[in-house]
Amino acid sequence: MTYCIGYWLEKGLVMASDSRTNAGVDYISSYSKMYVFQPASDRLFVLLAAGNLATTQAVVSWIRRDLDRPAEDSPSGAGDLRSCDYLFEAAAYIGRVSVAVQEENGAALQQAGASAGASFLLGGQIAGESHGLYLVYPQGNAIMATRETPYLQIGETKYGKPPLDNVGHTNLSLEDAARLCLISEVLTQRSNLTVGPPFELAIVPADALTVAHRLTFAADAPELTAMVETWSDAQREALHRLPSFPWEQASPT
Amino acid sequence: MTYCIGYWLEKGLVMASDSRTNAGVDYISSYSKMYVFQPASDRLFVLLAAGNLATTQAVVSWIRRDLDRPAEDSPSGAGDLRSCDYLFEAAAYIGRVSVAVQEENGAALQQAGASAGASFLLGGQIAGESHGLYLVYPQGNAIMATRETPYLQIGETKYGKPPLDNVGHTNLSLEDAARLCLISEVLTQRSNLTVGPPFELAIVPADALTVAHRLTFAADAPELTAMVETWSDAQREALHRLPSFPWEQASPT
Numbered sequence: 001m002t003y004c005i006g007y008w009l010e011k012g013l014v015m016a017s018d019s020r021t022n023a024g025v026d027y028i029s030s031y032s033k034m035y036v037f038q039p040a041s042d043r044l045f046v047l048l049a050a051g052n053l054a055t056t057q058a059v060v061s062w063i064r065r066d067l068d069r070p071a072e073d074s075p076s077g078a079g080d081l082r083s084c085d086y087l088f089e090a091a092a093y094i095g096r097v098s099v100a101v102q103e104e105n106g107a108a109l110q111q112a113g114a115s116a117g118a119s120f121l122l123g124g125q126i127a128g129e130s131h132g133l134y135l136v137y138p139q140g141n142a143i144m145a146t147r148e149t150p151y152l153q154i155g156e157t158k159y160g161k162p163p164l165d166n167v168g169h170t171n172l173s174l175e176d177a178a179r180l181c182l183i184s185e186v187l188t189q190r191s192n193l194t195v196g197p198p199f200e201l202a203i204v205p206a207d208a209l210t211v212a213h214r215l216t217f218a219a220d221a222p223e224l225t226a227m228v229e230t231w232s233d234a235q236r237e238a239l240h241r242l243p244s245f246p247w248e249q250a251s252p253t
Numbered sequence: 254m255t256y257c258i259g260y261w262l263e264k265g266l267v268m269a270s271d272s273r274t275n276a277g278v279d280y281i282s283s284y285s286k287m288y289v290f291q292p293a294s295d296r297l298f299v300l301l302a303a304g305n306l307a308t309t310q311a312v313v314s315w316i317r318r319d320l321d322r323p324a325e326d327s328p329s330g331a332g333d334l335r336s337c338d339y340l341f342e343a344a345a346y347i348g349r350v351s352v353a354v355q356e357e358n359g360a361a362l363q364q365a366g367a368s369a370g371a372s373f374l375l376g377g378q379i380a381g382e383s384h385g386l387y388l389v390y391p392q393g394n395a396i397m398a399t400r401e402t403p404y405l406q407i408g409e410t411k412y413g414k415p416p417l418d419n420v421g422h423t424n425l426s427l428e429d430a431a432r433l434c435l436i437s438e439v440l441t442q443r444s445n446l447t448v449g450p451p452f453e454l455a456i457v458p459a460d461a462l463t464v465a466h467r468l469t470f471a472a473d474a475p476e477l478t479a480m481v482e483t484w485s486d487a488q489r490e491a492l493h494r495l496p497s498f499p500w501e502q503a504s505p506t
Contacts, residue, residue: 158411158412158444158445159411159412159414159415160415161412161444162412162413162415162440162441162443162444163488165443165444166440166443166481166484166485166488167485167488167489167492175497175498175501176492176493178498179492179495180492183492183495187415187419188415190415190418190419191411191414191415191418192411213498213500215498223496226495226496227495227496228419230491230494230495230496231419231488231491231495232419232420233491234487234488234490234491234494235416235419235420235484235487235491236420237487238483238484238486238487238488239420239429239432239433239436240429241483241487242432242436242479242480242483242484243476243479243480243483244428245428245431245466245468247466248428
């Protein structure tokens with residue numbers, strides 16, 4: 001499994017990912033799931049990947065190959081990240097490449113009881129357009145983040161959703177949103193073995209067309225320990241501030 | 254879906270459940286999932302149910318029927334809650350009844366692409382034994398809660414797990430554990446449509462052989478609103494107490 005978050009904010013984008021990959025419980029390994037593409041100075045893309053590792057690696061390789069060749073000679077036949085004028089076209093391109101990759105081995109994998117499926121979060125900006133964020137489904141279609149639903153998740157999404165729902169909004173600073181995403185990652189890791197460090201973070205300010213900060217936090221990073229302690233302390237304090245039951249109020253403490 | 258929690262504490266048990274039942278998105282309704290059985294003064298059982306509603310209702314009806322008839326004439330052939338000397342025997346009995354109920358319609362349901370499966374949490378005590386808590390799987394086998402893993406969940410378990418993992422331990426007061434379970438329920442409800450109020454809570458002190466407090470919280474219960482506000486406020490405060498990134502420290506605030 002995997003847990004990736006993309007967060008759309010007024011001030012830009014935050015992209016966060018874990019690095020655990022597992023095929024069963026016998027083969028657990030670390031792979032970065034964050035890829036940055038800047039094929040020209042007028043465009044920046046940050047791609048996060050979840051699902052079948054062979055699929056996601058091949059999709060990234062195909063994207064790079066498409067960028068290596070002249071645009072009119074697209075090897076994947078799907079276009080490339082240079083030729084799109086809108087972010088939604090880039091998301092559709094990722095979807096086409098993903099579907100094409102899955103078709104290569106999908107049937108054999110299905111016979112073996114496995115899935116070639118993969119999901120992607122594509123955040124970025126093309127000059128002249130606002131920054132945006134898309135979730136590309138295994139079937140190749142995509143939805144975008146909006147002000148009403150500013151964050152999108154792929155992988156093991158449930159454990160870390162409540163803090164995003166409770167505290168998140170689009171006017172957070174990029175740094176606060178980045179901390180919120182990290183907390184969401186770390187909480188998920190504590191409750192589920194298939195999500196694990198190092199955690200990666202990319203902070204992309206609106207209209208900058210560059211990744212302002214890219215950070216990696218290892219398992220023993222003191223920042224992560226401090227975060228979990230602060231968060232757990234706050235929960236313990238909150239537990240004691242919750243309303244008492246009627247019978248507790250009746251008896252002197 | 255459903256979300257039920259059983260929490261084993263040194264001082265007793267807390268059992269919590271939601272009340273939402275849905276068959277697709279067109280048929281959403283409310284059913285209590287908490288059943289209390291006290292077939293004799295020396296024993297108390299609190300049962301929480303998740304899964305196929307027809308199965309869980311039939312299991313409870315069978316349990317009641319087994320208690321109505323003379324013990325030697327067990328209609329289900331599986332025993333009853335009077336005749337067990339240990340809580341693990343009661344859990345095994347629930348498992349046998351559940352499997353027998355599932356066998357009645359399981360094949361037809363499977364053909365229709367549905368599942369007859371159901372899971373149960375059984376908390377309680379039989380005089381002479383300590384209080385205990387079991388999770389009964391759809392296959393009829395069961396695991397118990399221990400000091401290392403004091404809480405068990407069934408249904409939509411992921412959203413509400415982090416607070417239990419971060420703050421929970423077996424020396425909490427029954428009231429604090431009850432508040433923690435309620436928070437876990439309410440957070441789940443906020444992030445997932447298939448879990449909903451009213452929420453039910455049973456507090457069972459060790460060796461009391463009675464439910465000391467049984468509470469129901471409707472959707473508009475002011476306690477729930479106050480809880481969510483307190484919890485979200487604490488998270489917002491915690492977010493601002495998390496460690497800063499290096500570039501934030503460098504610039505004057």
